Amino acid sequence: MPIGEFGGAPPLVAEGSPALTTPMYWLYEMAQASLNPARAVTDATKILFQNPLNPWSHTELGKSIAAGCELFERTTRRYGKPEWGIHDTEVSGVRTPVDIRVVWEKPFCRLLYFDRKLTRPVRTPQPRLLIVAPMSGHYATLLRGTVEAFLPTHEVYITDWTDARMVPLTQGRFDLDDYVDYVIEMLHVLGGNMHVMAVCQPSVPVVAAVSIMEAERDPFVPLSMTLMGGPIDTRRNPTAVNNLAAERGIDWFRNHVITKVPFPHPGVMRDVYPGFLQLNGFISMNFDRHMDAHKNLFKDLVKGDGDLVDKHRDFYDEYLAVMDLTAEYYLQTVDTVFVKHALPKGEMTHRGKKVDPSRIARVALMTVEGENDDISGLGQTEATHALCSSIPNHRRVHYVQKGVGHYGVFNGSRFKSEIVPRISDFIMSAANARPSLVAVKPTLAAAAE
Template sequence: APMSGHYATLLRGTVEAFLPAHEVYITDWADARMVPLSEGRFDLDDYIDYVIEMLHVLGGNTHVMAVCQPSVPVVAAVSIMEARRDPFVPTSMTLMGGPIDTRRNPTAVNDLAQERGIDWFRNHVITKVPFPHPGMMRDVYPGFLQLNGFISMNLDRHMDAHKQLFANLVKGDGDLVDKHRDFYDEYLAVMDLSAEYYLQTVDTVFVKHSLPKGEMTHRGTRVDPSKVKRVALMTVEGENDDISGLGQTEATHGLCNSIPDHRRVHYVQKGVGHYGVFNGSRFKSEIVPRIHDFMVSAANPSSLQALAAE
């Protein structure tokens, strides 16, 4: 699940779509405002360590799927595991709407990071958790700022949605009203991120483009995606994605250039934005079956070769 301001419950629909045919596990990241200072810090290196540890706990024969933000740390984790010849490397990794190379078709989010630079973020969006939260005095990037940014990018769409809510209330259309409320109950629930994790992610992914430049490091060791050989790769993008532009996730294929062509798949879903890459009717009817086929076929090169050709 992404750790970018929302809780893992944002992927409830994603999990539900895969449950009928898969054994599903989901990351559940803690809200930084609820973690006492005595528990120590949490940064991008820690995140990558956790991904590796989770794959070890699951014990192999797994397929890792990253939705948006975790695409970079998942590629890093798998690259590190491959470099170490780790026996618990996943069978496949699926990256969905992830900011692997934000120099491609940059969005408003990408432009902001480039224009401001990391010092601006450090000075303007980091604050301390107030009393009486358990994480009092911890430096965080507050969730309400992230939410404000998301809403500001699509203000007209959110205003139209609330106008439509009123119209549906007048009509007495309870199903659409409930659907609206369910979405916004989830969308408006936000969590704080530890400052060191947030700033390291912004600097590494959006300002320096460290992964696609071959300059990303994990605890002093360079992350080398070309080491990935045993793991099948699938990338999924939304045609109208305004968070991770077209081509940003596909860039992974150029970085993981040691994966045989028949063990890699790229798919662009027509007519969906960022949220539609992992939720909604087109996700369920068109994206999920393709990911399912990819995962099932990952251990069968001939099957993957046919799937890649499609």
């Protein structure tokens, strides 16, 4: 399935995408509304030809009609925010219920806590982990597998970013500086003794947040910082996404992909990079693979292969659910990270003050990359180690997972079997101030000494 474009940097539009003006979003909404009658008819037709009392439902023609109706409905609908669907986990061999609670909230984000209802004390310490999810088009539920993998051995919190079209203009703006402020405030609310993990895009604001906290000798600075497939220095092994941003320049994006939210959404008249345009960019990156996936869905529906159909539905229910990003956040991120390379050049600022990763000294650092990552190229995340020069070598680790792409860095079988145990060991080591781990590749800087 086409998973390479999941969860990376803020998505860029495909080559040749048309310029957007304010009416474009309104036209999109009108098109969605105009398709409602057709979707209603296809739904009714599908029900008719799936009814076992209808003789045609048992024929190749009837099954093909029902399959075609489902394809039409699925490819024309707007997908809402997916549910987490995490109701329990296994802790120390005991099946334990999980209650998802909101423990902090601001207009553009909620902090969720996966509260495990333990029935007996655990034998070993359970580190507290804040997972900072990408704000790059998909919802935080993209990291459902990431959360599930850490729940048995960690107290897990995650950022749940809000769709910008759902935030009224009266709630103010949200840019990259606000993102950094949110991360710092969440760490304060959690009260210390925390480990932070940034998955893909948030690597830059998390490094900035921790740098600022260290510069101010903040007592709530995290014990460790794990960065996974993040675009810290996109000059290293640049990918197609990186090159597109550098070639276009920030003015092109401002003029071509920014529009206003239409009525009746709560965020009406807010400038955004809309989800439907992001989705166009996602799909065009691997258009042939998406076409093949939907052709196979049609065949599997006709054959009645329920397992493959369910896998397709689960994947695309998540993949096609996208959210709008505020224009100021999107443009500032593209400019800072992909055009100016401000962080690795030492030129990034926050509220007018310089962001200096060399001030980070109390926080252990781990970076994780995928060998075949086509979103954040190999070496882009490892560059963090050179920037965080004050972290002792025995408290820094770099790991490259063989045979996985961008998505495999934070989800999938190899993530669960090979990456998660290494991160868990690193977190425990950081909490206990122990030396670097065995069987984990050291940084190039450490190996050279």
